[in-house]
Amino acid sequence: MQIYLAPMEGVIDHHMRYLLNELGGIDLSVTEFIRVSEQAVPRRVFLRCCPELTPLSERVATTGSEYGSSKTTRVQLLGSKPDLIGRSARTAALLGASAIDLNFGCPAKIVNRNYGGARLLDETTLIHAIVKTTRQCVPATTLVTAKIRLGYEDRNSYLRNAVAIAEAGADELVVHARSKADGYNPPAYWRCIREIQARIDIPVIANGEIWTLEDYIDCREQSGCTSVMLGRGLLARPDLGLAIKAYQAGEDYRYLSWPQIAKLALQLLDLTRAGYPTKYAGNRIKQWLYYLSRSYPEAIILFELIKRSKDYDFIEHAIIQETLAA
Numbered sequence: 001m002q003i004y005l006a007p008m009e010g011v012i013d014h015h016m017r018y019l020l021n022e023l024g025g026i027d028l029s030v031t032e033f034i035r036v037s038e039q040a041v042p043r044r045v046f047l048r049c050c051p052e053l054t055p056l057s058e059r060v061a062t063t064g065s066e067y068g069s070s071k072t073t074r075v076q077l078l079g080s081k082p083d084l085i086g087r088s089a090r091t092a093a094l095l096g097a098s099a100i101d102l103n104f105g106c107p108a109k110i111v112n113r114n115y116g117g118a119r120l121l122d123e124t125t126l127i128h129a130i131v132k133t134t135r136q137c138v139p140a141t142t143l144v145t146a147k148i149r150l151g152y153e154d155r156n157s158y159l160r161n162a163v164a165i166a167e168a169g170a171d172e173l174v175v176h177a178r179s180k181a182d183g184y185n186p187p188a189y190w191r192c193i194r195e196i197q198a199r200i201d202i203p204v205i206a207n208g209e210i211w212t213l214e215d216y217i218d219c220r221e222q223s224g225c226t227s228v229m230l231g232r233g234l235l236a237r238p239d240l241g242l243a244i245k246a247y248q249a250g251e252d253y254r255y256l257s258w259p260q261i262a263k264l265a266l267q268l269l270d271l272t273r274a275g276y277p278t279k280y281a282g283n284r285i286k287q288w289l290y291y292l293s294r295s296y297p298e299a300i301i302l303f304e305l306i307k308r309s310k311d312y313d314f315i316e317h318a319i320i321q322e323t324l325a326a
């Protein structure tokens with residue numbers, strides 16, 4: 001049973017991956033999608049989006065950099081041109097990426113207009129070509145994985161897409177159990193994943209709408225998957241992975257308290273302070289507070305306090321004050 005941290009563009013960057021991985025309960029992470037449009041993605045873009053990768057000459061250990069392990073971070077590519085995606089995948093693999101994940105689920109209008117993400121769910125032949133070319137372009141030791149939704153306008157293309165992906169040589173498939181038209185609205189149709197499991201031989205990982213341990217248990221029963229990918233649920237409850245693992249081991253688990261969460265927020269602030277210019281100060285923390293507020297009412301109060309601030313010291317002070325007051 002493995003827990004995957006979902007890719008979330010604009011929300012889960014390498015700082016957040018580092019923080020959540022350090023906390024524990026996560027076995028694998030995936031980068032935010034990296035667009036492949038008119039040319040192959042150059043090395044510098046991979047190193048910026050995924051600093052867990054490093055050129056061989058600079059690698060701290062054999063597996064990654066000080067930002068984390070390239071063995072447990074997959075690089076996600078999004079595009080529609082098989083040859084450019086294949087060449088990009090090869091560059092990432094040479095930088096140490098242990099797996100290339102292909103995005104066939106992004107619902108963003110701009111991405112879909114440019115023939116990428118979920119838009120390809122109606123183009124099974126193209127999906128097959130992208131997976132096959134990627135497989136051919138990277139060494140056999142590099143995994144090729146894919147992430148799909150159940151369909152574009154309706155939930156009808158998941159079986160043919162899943163079969164095409166497996167036949168093209170993918171090693172794993174993550175299924176976000178909704179169509180593009182469903183957006184992020186509940187429910188997630190976990191039962192469809194069970195149908196996919198019955199049709200293909202590669203591991204299938206369930207994703208979508210797992211916010212609590214009870215959701216995990218439900219999803220596991222309906223989908224037949226023990227391994228799951230957690231996105232918003234893990235941002236709302238950063239130790240949800242630990243809770244699920246404790247449950248699997250038959251142990252009791254107590255969720256993190258607000259002061260413990262606030263400590264993590266301070267850590268994130270420190271990490272981002274070095275990584276982002278002042279004009280973006282606090283943006284990542286604010287986004288995270290939005291998700292945290294689902295589980296911690298204190299997060300709403302803190303958000304209100306800092307929402308207009310672009311001053312790292314002010315935000316730090318507010319987090320400390322709010323924690324002391326709790």
Ligand SMILES: Cc1cc2nc3c(=O)[nH]c(=O)nc-3n(C[C@H](O)[C@H](O)[C@H](O)COP(=O)(O)O)c2cc1C
Pocket residue numbers: 006007008009010011031032033076103105106147176184207208209210229230231232233
């Ligand atoms: C803000 C946001 C950004 C996302 N970015 C990506 C992305 O870059 N690549 C991807 O495959 N999925 C992306 N997703 C989808 C998630 O990975 C996940 O499939 C979806 O949120 C459902 O899982 P959840 O209910 O656990 O959040 C994004 C979702 C959100 C809300």
